[in-house]
Amino acid sequence: MEIAVLGGGNGSHAAAADLSEQGHRVRFWRRDRAGVEDLNAAGNRLTLKDFKGTREIATAVVTADIGEAVSGADLIVCPAPAFAQTDIARAMAPHLSDGQVVFLPPGTFGCYLMAKAIRDAGSAAKVAFAETGTLPYLTRKHGPRDIAITVRATRLPTGVFPLEDKDRALALIREAYPSVEDCGDGLSGALMNAGPVIHPPLIVMNAGPLEHFDHWDIHNEGTQPAVRRVTNRLDAERVAVREALGYEAPHFPLADHYATDGDEWMYGRKGHEQLVDSGDWREHIVLTEHRYMREDVQQGLAFLVSVADWAGVPAPTATGLLAIGSAICDDDFRANGRTLEGLGLAGLDRAGMTRLLREGV
Numbered sequence: 520m521e522i523a524v525l526g527g528g529n530g531s532h533a534a535a536a537d538l539s540e541q542g543h544r545v546r547f548w549r550r551d552r553a554g555v556e557d558l559n560a561a562g563n564r565l566t567l568k569d570f571k572g573t574r575e576i577a578t579a580v581v582t583a584d585i586g587e588a589v590s591g592a593d594l595i596v597c598p599a600p601a602f603a604q605t606d607i608a609r610a611m612a613p614h615l616s617d618g619q620v621v622f623l624p625p626g627t628f629g630c631y632l633m634a635k636a637i638r639d640a641g642s643a644a645k646v647a648f649a650e651t652g653t654l655p656y657l658t659r660k661h662g663p664r665d666i667a668i669t670v671r672a673t674r675l676p677t678g679v680f681p682l683e684d685k686d687r688a689l690a691l692i693r694e695a696y697p698s699v700e701d702c703g704d705g706l707s708g709a710l711m712n713a714g715p716v717i718h719p720p721l722i723v724m725n726a727g728p729l730e731h732f733d734h735w736d737i738h739n740e741g742t743q744p745a746v747r748r749v750t751n752r753l754d755a756e757r758v759a760v761r762e763a764l765g766y767e768a769p770h771f772p773l774a775d776h777y778a779t780d781g782d783e784w785m786y787g788r789k790g791h792e793q794l795v796d797s798g799d800w801r802e803h804i805v806l807t808e809h810r811y812m813r814e815d816v817q818q819g820l821a822f823l824v825s826v827a828d829w830a831g832v833p834a835p836t837a838t839g840l841l842a843i844g845s846a847i848c849d850d851d852f853r854a855n856g857r858t859l860e861g862l863g864l865a866g867l868d869r870a871g872m873t874r875l876l877r878e879g880v
Contacts, residue, residue, distance in 0.1 A: 520544070520694055523592040525585070525607060527551050530598030530624070532666040533658040536567040538596070538695055539578045546580040548588035555583045557663055568661070569668040586614040594620050594691055598654055600810055601627040601818040601857060608633040612640035619646045620688045622677075622696075625712040626650025627819045627857055630680035630705035631864075634880045647684035651677040652711035652771060653785050655696055659799035669797045673787035675699045676771055678708020681879030704876040707766045710826070713785065715819030716757055716773050718811040719840045720749045722804070726847055729806045736801040738794055747777070749836065756834040757823060763830045807848045816844035821856025829859050 520543045524535045527549040535547040547563075549555050558565075558581040567576050582588055589595055589611045599607060604623070615637065623629045630648035637646065657670040675698045679685040682704040692699050702708055721737040724746050728735045735741065754773045761770055775784035777791050784790065794800060806812065820841050827834035845852045859865040867875065 520594060520691075521592045522546070522695060523548060523588040523595045525588065525595065525597045525611075526599035526603070527554060528599065529658045529660050529666070530654045530656060531596075532565060532660055533654075533656040533668050534596050534598060535578050536565040536576045536666055537656070537668065537671075539565075540567065540576050541695070543695060544579045546582065546588040546592060547578050548582055548585050550583060550585075552583045554663065555581055561664055564664065566662075566665045567668065568665070569671075585610045589619075590614045591616070592619065594622060594695055596622045596624070596695070597629075598624050600814045601629055602813060604629040604633050605636050608636035609640050612637045612642040615642050615644040615646050617645045619644065620691050621646060621648045622692050623648065623650040624654050624675070625652055625714060626705075626709055627712060627715070627814070627822055628706065628709040628862070630678070630708065631875075631880070632857075632862060634680060635862075638880045647688040648680045648705065649677050649688050649692060650680075650705060650708040650712075651675040651699065652708070653713045655698070657786060657790065657794050657797075659797075659802075661799075667797070667799060669799065670786045670790050670793050671698075672696075672785050673698050674771075674783060674785050676702040676708070676711045676769070676785070678702050678705045678711070680705030680708075680876065682877045683879075703766060706764070706826075706872070706876055707761070709822065710757060710761050710764075710766065711771060712819055713771070713773060713776075714811075714815040715823050716754045717750060717776070718815040719820050719844060720746050720753060722806065722809065722811040722816065723840055723843050723847065724749065726806055729804050734801050734803055736795070736798075737804070738791070738800045742791075749840075752836040753840065756827065756832070756837050760823065760827050760830055760832045760834070763832045764826075812844060812848065816841065817848075817850075817852045817855075818857040820844070821852045821858050824853065825858035825860060825865070829865055 539545045563578045655672045725741040758770045
């Protein structure tokens with residue numbers, strides 16, 4: 520299959536290597552021209568390290584030209600941060616064609632935002648968007664061409680926008696990611712996003728150590744019982760929003776990520792232990808700039824709070840964490856983060872939202 524992978528971060532490098540090794544023809548787009556030139560000079564080869572060992576994997580195309588990446592691709596995988604989605608959508612809009620599928624792992628309701636941005640840019644291509652609850656990989660770059668995958672996702676609950684394209688989109692994505700599971704429409708997929716549940720308590724409640732120590736592992740020393748209790752409260756609010764909107768189980772409660780029995784979470788058994796044991800998350804985090812703050816709090820948590828408000832579901836933990844994150848950054852994430860108000864959707868009633876999710880932009 521022809522697959523475009525967009526972005527220059529951990530998840531994009533992991534996807535480019537993993538999907539190339541599966542035998543797909545991957546066009547890897549990065550906006551960093553110097554990074555593209557370095558990969559071109561190395562024969563487009565990435566070094567992948569996982570449980571199988573270390574090996575070099577060649578990617579078919581590495582380019583800074585987004586048209587070269589997405590034109591004619593069957594599947595477009597975009598693990599880029601939520602705050603990059605609008606620019607990426609506008610850049611690829613002239614190059615899209617009917618039948619393509621854009622996969623956002625995860626999306627923060629980027630399925631709607633990107634579809635709207637592409638229409639506003641003048642594209643009439645009939646493209647389906649899908650978003651899931653997490654990256655397909657627990658992964659970190661070890662160098663410009665070196666990527667380590669600690670764990671691969673075993674379950675990826677995925678929603679599709681517009682819903683009427685669901686069967687076709689999921690069938691195509693499963694050719695690359697067989698662990699994809701149907702969770703309905705795009706809003707359901709957005710409300711499966713684990714990042715705005717696991718990361719806001721970690722980065723907000725570890726603010727002191729993060730500013731004090733050069734390196735701090737928020738998933739190890741930073742994951743204490745008090746943090747877990749807050750995470751459980753936050754996740755219960757997410758599930759309450761899903762239930763109020765009529766979405767059925769499984770809701771993939773984050774507690775299953777840490778549990779040793781019961782239902783398997785997205786990364787399977789012992790995903791948390793493998794993450795901590797790898798040591799890759801003992802890193803330097805700039806508190807006010809890190810993706811956990813600027814994506815998972817400013818974008819994802821703001822979105823969850825806005826949907827809870829729209830649905831009439833109390834969300835005091837989410838609202839409080841959003842306010843503290845805003846204070847840490849001397850900002851107002853409820854006003855300038857990703858929200859239904861900012862997307863122009865807060866005025867929709869339930870029937871209008873259902874129609875939008877089913878039929879698209």
